[in-house]
Amino acid sequence: MSNATSGGPGRLAGNGAVAARAPAKVNVHLGVGPLRPDGFHELQTVFMAVSLFDTVTVRPAEGISLAVRGEGTDTGRGPASVPADRRNLVWQAAELLARHAGVPAEAHLEIDKTIAAAAGLAGGSADAAAALVALDALWGTRATRGDLAGLAAQLGSDVPFSLLGGVALGTGRGERLSPVLARRRWDWVLGIAGEGLSTPTVYAELDELRAAGALPDGEVPASTEPVIAALRSGPVTALAAALGNDLQAPALRLRPELRRAMRAATEAGARAPLVSGSGPTVAALADDEDAAVRLAAELAGAGVFRTVRAVHGPVHGARLVG
Numbered sequence: 001m002s003n004a005t006s007g008g009p010g011r012l013a014g015n016g017a018v019a020a021r022a023p024a025k026v027n028v029h030l031g032v033g034p035l036r037p038d039g040f041h042e043l044q045t046v047f048m049a050v051s052l053f054d055t056v057t058v059r060p061a062e063g064i065s066l067a068v069r070g071e072g073t074d075t076g077r078g079p080a081s082v083p084a085d086r087r088n089l090v091w092q093a094a095e096l097l098a099r100h101a102g103v104p105a106e107a108h109l110e111i112d113k114t115i116a117a118a119a120g121l122a123g124g125s126a127d128a129a130a131a132l133v134a135l136d137a138l139w140g141t142r143a144t145r146g147d148l149a150g151l152a153a154q155l156g157s158d159v160p161f162s163l164l165g166g167v168a169l170g171t172g173r174g175e176r177l178s179p180v181l182a183r184r185r186w187d188w189v190l191g192i193a194g195e196g197l198s199t200p201t202v203y204a205e206l207d208e209l210r211a212a213g214a215l216p217d218g219e220v221p222a223s224t225e226p227v228i229a230a231l232r233s234g235p236v237t238a239l240a241a242a243l244g245n246d247l248q249a250p251a252l253r254l255r256p257e258l259r260r261a262m263r264a265a266t267e268a269g270a271r272a273p274l275v276s277g278s279g280p281t282v283a284a285l286a287d288d289e290d291a292a293v294r295l296a297a298e299l300a301g302a303g304v305f306r307t308v309r310a311v312h313g314p315v316h317g318a319r320l321v322g
């Protein structure tokens, strides 16, 4: 094993493993503007980090290597869809941080996945954010939070939010963030489908529906004010009424059985079930923790989801554990 933690300025002395975890997110509001020349859409979104976490553990090694366990892997639950090679954002995060800090890209990376992949929960972004935080500590790069946020934005539109956590207004392609005050805990039930949806495919479907005149063109985005006001002062009914997601219609079109899942959630007593991000996860607001646990049990019994989880938000962004 090479001594990957010696030699550079500001390195940590320890040779042991470093672990960081980062949360899933729900978009309580996702307003999608027109397609930009760079292939991204201008967003007006409000993210909330929720209590479902992936953990990334890093240790000194020669070169970069990666192992993935849990949800969306060969050995875990759900269809295998998380690559354990250079295609994984965590690998790219390691190379990017090493280049930024001028240190050798050397670490063994392990991802423990709890967040379903390709589910609209930003699981891959959470992994990348956790990797940045863990490798920053392992390599002693002394990157500031601002440096890490800049690198996060290069990795993906949702990665800066996975780093920040809490509740935030996201603009640009989602990477420009301003924290939003949320005074209370919000309880959610997440209904996770058996098969994932590709984010670019859902955006492309939205563009098609707009071009065909089936949906408004997105030039005038819905205001984020109602959702921000509801987050500031509750009650649950106000937030439920303000939830919105422009990617819901294209996700439902690509996955018609999602309608049945949304109906099942409503019949089980969910307030305003919403597709999370690009889907296909269904997020349902609950009145409180007890109601969330009851709703989760009811939905698990309905048999329309692969996994049902009761979670709450807001929670912190990527940070070291242990």
Ligand code: C5P
Pocket: 039, 040, 041, 042, 043, 155, 156, 157, 158, 172, 173, 174, 199, 200, 203
């Ligand atoms: O930034 P990220 O790599 O997560 O984006 C994945 C894809 O989702 C992009 O290539 C683009 O097709 C779509 N996207 C978009 N507008 C955004 C964010 C993502 O069209 N604001």
